[in-house]
Amino acid sequence: MKRFVLLAVLAAMVSAGIFHGVPAFAKAPGDHKMVLILPGPINDQSWNATNYAGLQAVNKTLGTKMEYVENVQASDYESTFRNYAERGYDLIMAAGTQFDEPASRVAPKYPKTVFCVVNGMAAAEPNVMPILPKEYEASFLAGIIAGHVTKSGKIGIAGGFPNKLMIRLLNTYEWAARIGRSDLKVARAYANSWSDVALGKQMASSMIDGGADVLFFYANQVGLGAIQAAKEKGVKYIGFASDQNNAAPGTVVASVYFDFASMYTWAVKKYLDGTLKPVVNEAGIAEGIVKVSYGGDIAPAVREVVTAAEEAVKKGHVLFFLSGYPEKP
Template identity: 60%
Template structure:
């Protein structure tokens, strides 16, 4: 081949190579720009989010409270969060897998009972963020529980109970004896008894029982009846639907109930004389905003409580001004750092 021909061939090859290289660079840049634009323009409604509930949305307790948070997010933020109610423990893992495999961005689950299932499933679906509401286990880069410091809410409830009781005999019923439940019960019982004793009721005491159920209404009624028959005049129940049975028993036998989680005074204001409401509308909006802003990070339990304003006392006409003032003072003392509730935990 002549030199002139070789030169022309080389020039042509180099030209093709340069065009190909430039074309490839151009394609890469466009792809990058498209990805960034998609992320920047992603709207709240574009996120695929689902909330799993262990009970019905009309239980007037835990499930209803979480459902209210979902509705507030959809209305205020423009999200389209879906929900599944009455998810059984035997279906926890399969339900998590179902939504992760459908490509959901965020799977919420209401209750610490979901912790173990998340720990099992989450490692296999790194593109999905798993968030247990009231969860305490954050092992995994895509596991980011949010935790309302319930023992701070039970502290408010204890101030009401300590001032409401006539004989200082407190009955408490929990769903299951997990760590968060034990802590909130510890705070409630110790503080309410202390307040009653300061009022001159020297024999004040608290009796605790666990239903080992969230749904057995009849069991809740039976347990409450027995505790009232044994002298308890003030009940505090945190066990979802089980609490409905306890309220019915208290109504029949004339005991008083301090509602918890949702506004249970609506059930019967002469029985449930006050409630400590979890403002999960505020809590959920905060959590979803954290997620959409990339701040709901894994390996971290994201907490909120009295200082974040998510626990609100609700009173009936049965509550005196003195009791309301005591609650206000207790909340302010806590905010001022004068109260260390963790010292009340039973080790």
């Protein structure tokens, strides 16, 4: 009799969601109302396209029916969050650090909705649960490639906005590039835009005219303008965030990108099983999120250095790696 009473109590606790990781009132993946908010177009061949690919993977792999809305302007972030929360959406994802503050302001009013900012840095109980790809790990690999590719010893780098994550990313890139070229000179700028293609081309042209022969832009559509300038002026470009090699073959000599198909699947699965936390949930090289795609111009010796760097990051031996690769192979 005691055994039956215990089982009954345990069943009641499970149904109430008292055991961590067992969601109360569980429902099928396709029954959860989900949406992804994108600040730009899904065909930008960079950040927005990468996130959209993650959405597609989630729907295919997990059987969800996540929707998306693209080209949402900064002035509409909060109203877009409120719109979907008012309509009873269970999970609202938003692609970009710029959504942190709007999500934090709106979330307390809608405790039944989970707000998940991709690249987010602001978590809050009970329902603000960002996921953060370790972009600085990816820029570490991209910088290594740039330092080995440059012939002039000068490279140009640019970010969308000088926020904390972007500064760390570009600092890491510059630091890593010196592995291949210790006397490296770097021209750095910020576009203060994610969408101005013409500005990207202008900024890139200025860097090239100043002697840069390798470019790296992490600024969404702004980077497309930089690729155009690189192609026209015959210099190399390192792609980032998504595989941009096909955007300009021969110009984009390598891309370091994020496997957001895996990251989105990982994050949404955790949401579905009730284990996504109101903390900054991070993933990078060790978690299989960061990938490298090479064009034909990257020498095998350089690829070996990048592979060694990946292994060093996985094992936490980056400083040991640096001591072993002080110069260009």
